[in-house]
Amino acid sequence: MSKRNQTLGEFIIEHQSSFKYSSGELSRLINSIRLAAKVVNHEVNKAGLVDIIGAAGDTNIQGEDQQKLDVYANNKFIQTLTNRNIVCGIASEEEDDFISINSQDENHQNKYVVLIDPLDGSSNIDVNVSVGTIFSIYRRVTPVGTPVTLDDFLQQGNKQVAAGYIIYGTSTMIVYTTGAGVNGFTLNPAIGTFYLSHPNMQFPKDGKIYSVNEGNYIHFPQGIKNYIKYCQMEEGDRPYTSRYIGSLVSDFHRNMIKGGIYMYPKSSVSSNGKLRLLYECNPMAFLAEQANGKASDGFNRIMDIQPTELHQRVPFICGSLNMVEKAEAFMRKG
Numbered sequence: 001m002s003k004r005n006q007t008l009g010e011f012i013i014e015h016q017s018s019f020k021y022s023s024g025e026l027s028r029l030i031n032s033i034r035l036a037a038k039v040v041n042h043e044v045n046k047a048g049l050v051d052i053i054g055a056a057g058d059t060n061i062q063g064e065d066q067q068k069l070d071v072y073a074n075n076k077f078i079q080t081l082t083n084r085n086i087v088c089g090i091a092s093e094e095e096d097d098f099i100s101i102n103s104q105d106e107n108h109q110n111k112y113v114v115l116i117d118p119l120d121g122s123s124n125i126d127v128n129v130s131v132g133t134i135f136s137i138y139r140r141v142t143p144v145g146t147p148v149t150l151d152d153f154l155q156q157g158n159k160q161v162a163a164g165y166i167i168y169g170t171s172t173m174i175v176y177t178t179g180a181g182v183n184g185f186t187l188n189p190a191i192g193t194f195y196l197s198h199p200n201m202q203f204p205k206d207g208k209i210y211s212v213n214e215g216n217y218i219h220f221p222q223g224i225k226n227y228i229k230y231c232q233m234e235e236g237d238r239p240y241t242s243r244y245i246g247s248l249v250s251d252f253h254r255n256m257i258k259g260g261i262y263m264y265p266k267s268s269v270s271s272n273g274k275l276r277l278l279y280e281c282n283p284m285a286f287l288a289e290q291a292n293g294k295a296s297d298g299f300n301r302i303m304d305i306q307p308t309e310l311h312q313r314v315p316f317i318c319g320s321l322n323m324v325e326k327a328e329a330f331m332r333k334g
């Protein structure tokens, strides 16, 4: 039984054997993400003091202006994972194409690929609102020792071996799953160590919080409009409270602790919504399901969607089980 205040390092070793493919490689990979997270956290915490806020001057493949911290975090995670010779491929929101990484050790061929949103909630960087990093891990499907291909990344979410996020907020936490529940670790900045602070995290079945950018309301499908109206009606335990930080990681984290639903639906201006299937929706869906919550595009289980492109977007509804099912019922009714 995991002990509160156990360090993340101890937890990883203790749970290594319960992992289906346990060879220590995944443990080393999560430890590498922990290391990169501390470096990025250090920079995030002093955003505003150093020249790390504002636009970097380039746009990414999504057509979004890259923030300096997007680029910094992207470089730090890629460097750390590459230097520690722990993965055979990386895909990132900030990279047009996937990166193939040859092992530096001819006697050892890496088996994992990582998909990452290096900095989630970019619009909140300059205004001191919590942001995050999201990661998703798969075993490669192509032969070990050969260069990875797109097939290694376009796997359904139900094939993930691990997923998680780092939240850079009032405190810095790593929250992740390897398919045996969800655990949260808080950084003690004085000594630079993550401690188990939130063992076995669970979405309450019901909640009273809905998170959606209502500024897009007029463009939403009728089903979503009706569900939002339902949340706002004076009836039973409603109206619910509207909370929207604009950082997926932070809205998800709050809703997982308090009970709630996050929605980024499709709309008449963006037919597939905004969020990216591979490095935003799939990892959050894996966490949600491991925490007894639910994640869908309004009709289909997110993790059963067959990806076709590296940066494809999907409508996303995620959170407390009964709330997501209610929203889906409104979507079906249209």
Ligand SMILES: O=P(O)(O)OC[C@H]1O[C@](O)(COP(=O)(O)O)[C@@H](O)[C@@H]1O
Binding pocket: 093, 117, 119, 120, 121, 122, 123, 213, 246, 247, 248, 249, 274
């Ligand atoms: O400003 P909008 O359109 O509501 O979008 C906010 C959503 O977009 C995101 O910022 C997209 O993520 P990135 O910041 O990684 O691009 C989510 O974190 C957030 O939930």
Ligand SMILES: [Mg+2]
Binding pocket: 117, 119, 120, 121, 248, 280
């Ligand atoms: Mg994001």
Ligand SMILES: [Mg+2]
Binding pocket: 070, 093, 117, 118, 119, 120, 121, 122
């Ligand atoms: Mg991002």
